[in-house]
Amino acid sequence: MLFNSIDFLIFFPLVVLIYFLVPRKWRYIWLLISSYYFYMSWNPYYAILIAISTLITWFCGICVGQIQSKQNISSKTISEESQPSNKSKSNAKQLKILCVASSFIINLGILAVFKYGNFVLDNIDALLKTLHITRINYRFDLLLPVGISFYTFQALGYTMDVYRGTIKPETNLLKYALFVSFFPQLVAGPIERSGNLLTQVQNVDKLKLWNYDRVRDGFFLMMWGLFQKLVIADRVAIIVNQVYDHYQEYGYGLVQIAVATVLFAFQIYCDFNGYSTIARGAAKVMGFELMNNFKQPYLATGIKDFWRRWHISLTTWFTDYLYIPLGGNRKGQLRKYINILIVFAVSGLWHGASWNFVIWGLLHAIYQIVENIAFSHKKKKKHSAVVSFVISVLCGVVTFIFVDFAWLFFRADNASQAFKMIAQALHIFSFNGYGWGMETYEIMIAVVAIGILLLVDILHEKNIALFEVINRRNIVIRWILYQGIIWTIIMLGVYGVEYDPSQFIYFQF
């Protein structure tokens, strides 16, 4: 069930209506039922996987909690007489590690089989072929469950938080199951932390039943997300697909490949941020606050800065649960760079079981390392406001160019296509006569809509909270804006019989 589908247009108001009507203590059960229904609308069998993941991580959390509380009780009792023995401490720690490791192995195992099984077999076969050894020629007949990477990471994040003692294990299985499967962010994030979402789930019965302002803001957020998805992402996708799918056939050159790749940067931003914004809006309507997954990424003035703004929930997940455990930047420069390479290679693989994603991740790692080497020792000079502005614009443009170049690998169907397109772009400089697959007025709509998006991002960058500004205006201006955005989506959105309904790109991850 896509957020931009009629099913969701029927599903969501119904869920919200009943959510407001059921007794407070039953609310989380209703949301859990709705979330599983939402997920099962793709494939009912997927629910088995999410249920397994939920059960394992919940049980692991309970076990770790039990070990911890036993340890605490024994240390209290013993402390009156003497210090606890190092042996019992290390036994408890080993048990905890065993629990967490089991949870990680099983969850990542499921992810590996469903997402990376055939990728591994493909690569083994390729290797065997080069060594002239008989190939395996076996492939798993499995469909990649929607959003498996998101909920697996969310559940594993909980396991780690319990292990580190930052949160207490949730004893109510159903509440925990809702935390893992909460439908607004289930299939494409943001990957929520237990400290945020689980706490809200635990207190769902204390939420104010009806808050007009909150519900209105939630719906407006949803509209803003739909605007990004339907008016920008799905529209520029027509040009992007035209160029990427037919680059050989039509001999597209540098200009068209570059334009398509720039547009892809906006497509993926609006697609993913659109989803996250709709998710935040939907959650807000029901009284939940989800984290903001994007912070004006294309206004970043460096690669490191870009990763502080792009897919924040994943970046922080990798930082907390992979980069820091690997040693982070505590073990010298070389180890730090190796850690960066590992994290970004894994991040690339997380996005897809294909080498082009790995290359995309590694490119970002190299960017960061180079940026780090080049700028870490330079002291910041003080400039006048104008010079600072020019420098930050230039840095922004250069960052965008590098990020956009990496997007080419992300968008290509495989690494080979990406390299072929780069080679073709370096050979053909002329603008050939083949069109963009879109009429001029549609291109104009896309350009104006991207302009609006950037304007909103600039305002946010300047700490001007647009929603608050709008909400302070009188009802006439507010309604003009609300109706305006709804009618823009209806009249200019890419949906319906003229267009194929598009999936959100990040669902495949």
Add this chain to the structure above:
Amino acid sequence: MIHFWHILRKMKNIVKVVGFVIVFMIINNIISYILNSDFSFSRYTLHELYTTEDNIDVLLVGSCHSYYEVDPSIINEKTNIKAFNLGTSEQRYDGTYALIKEANKNNNIKTIYLEMYFGVAGKNYKADTYSEETFIISDYMKPSLNKYLYLINSCSKEYYISSFIPSSRYRKNLFDSKILKENLDLKFSKNYLNYKDDMYAGNGYVRLDGVVEGGYVSKAGKYKRIPQNAFSDDDIYYLNKIIKYCKENQIELVAYSSPMPDYNLIQRGNYDEYISQVKSLFENNDVEYYDFNLLKPEYFDFNIQYFADDEHLNSSGTVIFTTLFSDFFYGKFKDKDIFYSSYKEKIENDKNKQYGISYEIVPYENNKLIKLYNITTYNDIKMVIGHNQNIDNIVQIEPNYMEIYVDYDYVGEIEVQCVTSNNSVIENYILEIE
């Protein structure tokens, strides 16, 4: 008063939401009004249905074969019974059902005549969706449960935005200044505002003038056989609903088929099969079916001059047919046997009739081969190429089949005459070769 304001203040947010929705609906109507080209006659028909004061006793429903071919004013005049034609273009049976319910809301309908044109049957309503045939009805229906149920059931849910927010359907027109200008000119014209149209003659009847010039000529294969299962599951479902509704409301339901040119039906090759399919649909439901394509020549002359094209009667044909229709159901022909028992029987009795010709062009070596077929019941007729034509390579294979060979790049007109054994020319046809 104070109490009222107190409640209102409490209801402020609900009032805001309702107000927002109302503004949304107003904007939707304004955009729709500007962008919709409003080409359909159903706008006039439904307006008249809603504004007519007299009770409608007889309702005619169906496709263009209903609204072009039966003029209710003739029935009204002859019988003093108020008839109204609620036919709309390509009307599917879900539309028929919705319209019957809509008409019966404010009228005490006694009889419904349901036209059974085979061209509208056989569709899968959910799959063949985004259909103008639905919107030209729903757009002009007053808001009601009947209308919304019709919209919900007429298409799959992917199309609900198009169905329920009509302005979204015409959004492509937003960037076409020519269409916008035409629409605005139309919307502010006197005729539009007063529901006047040159072709709309009132009571739901739309007058179609003109005759087919130069006889019937068409490419072979244009008139395909009627499918063995002419009625889809959706058709049958809604036909049963119509039958049930009529029974529940004590309305007599009569099914019929309007006259069509024999040139069309004869080439389909299986019209009798269709008749039996229709009959079997209704036989257990006490619904009579009358096929006016089986009329004997003494009651109706299926002459080309009464048809505007290869499907519909023209206004002269409609006058004759509606008079007969009225006489058959309410007057002098009531108990008369005016029909043949089958279409086959009709054609067998149709001696010496020239219906038209059909042709196909196929490449043959470096030439074009034009295959000519004569559709006729004459026994002693042959086709002849006009004298002034510079075509030599003609092979008469059979009396009613001829082959002509022309240059591959030949473009022009070929005159074909149908001539009897005593050399009298029955019909002249012009073939346009592109």
